[in-house]
Amino acid sequence: MTNSIAEFEGADCIFIIGSNTTVAHPLIATRIYRAKKNGAKIIVADPRRVHISEVADVYVQQKMGTDVALINGIMNVILEAGWHDQAFIDERTEDFEKFRKVVAAFPPEKAAEVCGVSADDIRAIAEIYGRADKASLVYCMGITQHTTGVDNVKSLANLAMLTGNLGKESCGVNPLRGQNNVQGACDMGGLPNVFTAYQPVTSSAAAEKFARAWGVESLSTMVGMTIPAMLEGLEGGTVKAMYVLGENPVVSDPDVNHVKKALEKAELLVVQDIFLTATAELADVVLPGVSFAEKDGTFSNTERRVSRVRQAVTPAGEARQDWWIIQEISRRFGYAMDYASPQAIFDEMTTLTPSYGGMTYERLEGDGLQWPCPTSDHPGTRFLHKDKVARGKGLFHAIAYQPPAEVVDAEYPLWLSTGRVFAHYHTGTMTRNSPTLDAEIEEGFLELSAEDATQLGIADGEWVTLSSRRGSIEVRAMVTKRISVGSVFMPFHFIESCANVVTNPAHDPICKIPELKVCAVRVEKSARTS
């Protein structure tokens, strides 16, 4: 997030697009409710009538995978009406002209044809967002999990820059990070192209700095593989071994039948986890790590706040600290590591990571610290891009609409999107082993509209077969008004009705995110009755 969670309360307008906020980020939804109470206008755009839309001043149901068209339409109206912030554009951005031309050619009527939102609604959104003093954008994986994920995000950045809603309190571009420490995993260099704090592996200066600190002659300056590339490598035989720490790709990744086949080809599969997940079942060696309640360390949340994690109980059985396991493997592998505690690791990390440079466990007591926090007297940063955009000038991108990788046809006539439910988390490793939560929702379901249900002869609660070009699953139907005619939705938490058997692994060419939010499917009545 460019801004902070508490700042939502001070916004005049919050535009939520592709975020099921109440379900996936409940305590951020609380702030949005407070903002509403304080007088903020709330706009929600989502192909599914998510719960937060109940408080929206304007709710629109765009067709799946048409976000660029919707946003370009909104920006067209803003430019036409003169609600853009010319001073901000002139002083703090570049490449505005190219962008303006693309948007100028995309009036709301044209946008409406693509995204299914009426031109009047597009004008209403443009007016509320464009005229607000402090307008905040909130998005989540409804925006990113597309083959045009990067285009979608850049379009939102365009919208914020166009209206000068960047670098000040209670506005900005605010992606809600899904996992508790996905921000931290990225910050720590858990990506194939960067060391900590996004220092590129291709930079010889960065590689030399880390090589020196880590006591090795040199480090690879070649960008490594992303998850999809590793899976392809396993299939093609170039990747022989996988070490999986606390992830469950056999349930979480698109086209899981294919994922499973790839992992089965590994000569060595190491899985370190707290439960015997579907991925661990395939492993050659399973290393029992510990849960958050059994360890010390830090997590970095969606607003870049680094907070302490403290050990409350001793590890289950023979389970060992995850850092200890890595250190022991490294030692036996032939590379010495000798940390006495997570704190010792943190202290080394901060010397190599400018945005965490001023942090110590002592300073994290209390409220934690938000990065960038480069020096020991720096108070941390509530919002980014103050006075000046971090890269120098904010870069406008001219982006034209492109359809999803797979579109509906006679054989697969319905659009499928996947997502989350309030009681469960990701692949269910933790929540499905929590009796209270599992009792709330015990099995998967497929949401479909009453119209489609009638046409297919399916009643609420009946079993259906859901098929795509990747595979088929059996799941119970849930007839609901949340979803529009022609679309279906299902949660991906439940391995018994594993949504990711059918999802499309097609991914964004730049960031490699899979198109989990849209693919073409067929629904048929199943013979199964229980």
Added chain:
Amino acid sequence: MGAPINYRTVLTTCTYCGCGCNFFLEVLDGKVIGTIPCKTSPVNEGKLCIKGWNVHEFVQHEKRLKTPLLRKNGKLEEVSWDEALDFTATRLRQIKESSGPDSIGFLTSAKVTNEENYLLQKFARAAVGTNNIDHCARL
């Protein structure tokens, strides 16, 4: 009079979503029995969602992995830590030597701590010599 109960609360950060709510885990005689939201937390200000209120339930669940497992004759069998760690390190070393560092891939985790993420990417880059490290940021 029986033995005095041993009750403690430990302030920590939630393991579920990216909000990063703070709460106290309640520990009674070594068991995690509940959560109390932290009123002074800048994130959740004394509130929690249903997942946060019940986050203690899986921690000491009977199905937790408690021993290292190694596949022998097609089946995962319980082994000692020494055997599991030696096997892992030896196999990684052999594969690096026979097929090169880039034949090994690492998935680090959005669920583990910063310290653990830092350490795994250090192991991948400094010890194994590959940048093949990624995680579920996109899922």
